Amino acid sequence: MPNTASKSPNKILSLLKMVETQCPTPRLRSLNMERRFHLILPDLPDEMLNDWDFSQLESLGTWVPDLVSRAVQESNQLCSLAIPEDLLDRIQDTRLKTTLPRLEVFDGRKLVTLQALSTFQGIVNLELSVNQRESAPRVKMEQLQALNLNQTFPLWPIDCPNLVHLRITPPEWLYSHSRGDIIVLPSLKMLEYFSRGRVSLLRFFDAPNLETLRIEESLLKKQATYKALAEIWPVTNATRNPLDPRILTFSHTTVGERSLARVLCRLTRCREIHLIDTVFSGTFLDGLQPINKKTGMVVPLPMLRVVTMDCDTQRKGVCVNEGQILDAASRLRAMRQAAGSPLVQFRFAYGGLWKRLASNCSLP
Structure with missing residues (x-):
């Protein structure tokens, strides 16, 4: 339902009547009632969509039980369903257990919910908002390719080793996860993590083939963020990092620029770094310069080819030094070019305008 029509029952009914005058039997392909919509359901007639x-x-x-039942009975095309936990029984013993590819379950608090979901063999895209304060064994859903965990407890309720896309928004309140329990996802290509204070939970993941990692962290102070990132990418003699993406994006993250550069220089596969409302001076770029040591030239992030800085910030008290950033970018480009690890593209946004520095090289 459009936002303009969802403010009162009368407006909703007027909209439906208007549609029905144009088409006596309107055909629905998609119906999405906002979660707040259930608050006005008592004032709407049960038969409002009968025709x-x-x-x-x-x-x-x-949220409406009868609409779920109608969809199950009347539609052979249903491929996406979003319902509260209490309506799972409406689809439990239906053909959807094998034919439904995408399911969202919200307001879940029962231990039986995950067990019930594990019987759905056709689901490849699952979104969960299930908060189980009691511990329960993990369920297996090996067919899952995309998983969205929204305020879900425990952190990892499902074994799904074939995931390709993972999106996590953890609860704000603190909870534990065993340090020895590393979640290995060999097929994962994209990981999106939206945190309000627990970014270090990423240290529990191992995704050897990760292509894209997006981190948005909005509450931690600079030192706390650095500590969290250092737990994800510690100083180590290991041959690889558990999370070493080719494309890395930070959004709205509070962290010291030198500290961020120091941590990210531990990556080896990263080709692109995108910083959105995170870095506001050339200090970060200076931290990516090659270092001349006694043993020879050391190039941090040897595969790095693209850096993007979007400094159109809404933060109070933040000063963006445009000239300093562009000077630092020019130095970085020249030094990496001389070291044999050229920066192919640098893009910088400030004041609603994008500026670009590019070398004569091209991305292989």
Whole structure:
């Protein structure tokens, strides 16, 4: 339902009537009722969608039990469903257990929820908002390719080794995860992590083939963020880092620029770094310069080819020194070029404008 129509029952009914005057039997392909929509359901008639055709319905998000039942009975096209935990029983013993590819379950608090989900053999894309304060054994869903864990406890409720895309928004309150329990995801290509204070939970993941890592952390102070990042990428003699993406993005992250450069220089596979509302001077870029040691020239981030800095910040008290940033970028480009590890592209945004420095090289 559009936002303009979701403010009162009368507006919703007026919208439905308007559609019905144009088409006596409107055909639905997608119906998404916002979560706040259930607050006004008592004032809406049960039969408000009785004359609508559900036979081609592909996507449904709702709190209404009867709409879920209708979708199951009338549509052979349903491929995406978002429902509260209490409505899982409406689809438990239906064909959707083998045919439904995408499912979102929210407001979950029962131990049986995960056990029930594990019986759905067709789901490849799952979104969970399930907060189980009691411990429970993990369930297996080897067919999952995409998983979105939103405020979910425990941190890792499902064994799904074939994941390709993982998105995590952990709860704000603290909880533990055994340090020895490393979550290995050999097929993972993209990991998105949205934290309000626990970014270091990423230290529990090992994704050897990770292509893209996106981190958004908005509450930690600079020193706490550095400590958390140092736990993800510690000083080590290991042959590889558990999380060593080719593309790394930080958004709205509070961290010292020298500290950030120091930690990221421990990566070996990274080709692109994108910093959004995170770095506001040339200090970070200076930290990526080659270092001349007695043993020879050492090039941090040897595979790095692209750096993007978006400094269009809304933070109070932040001063962006545009000239210093561009000077540092020019120095970095020249020094890495001389060291045989050229920076192919640097892009910088400030004041609504993008500026670009590019070398004559091209990305291989």
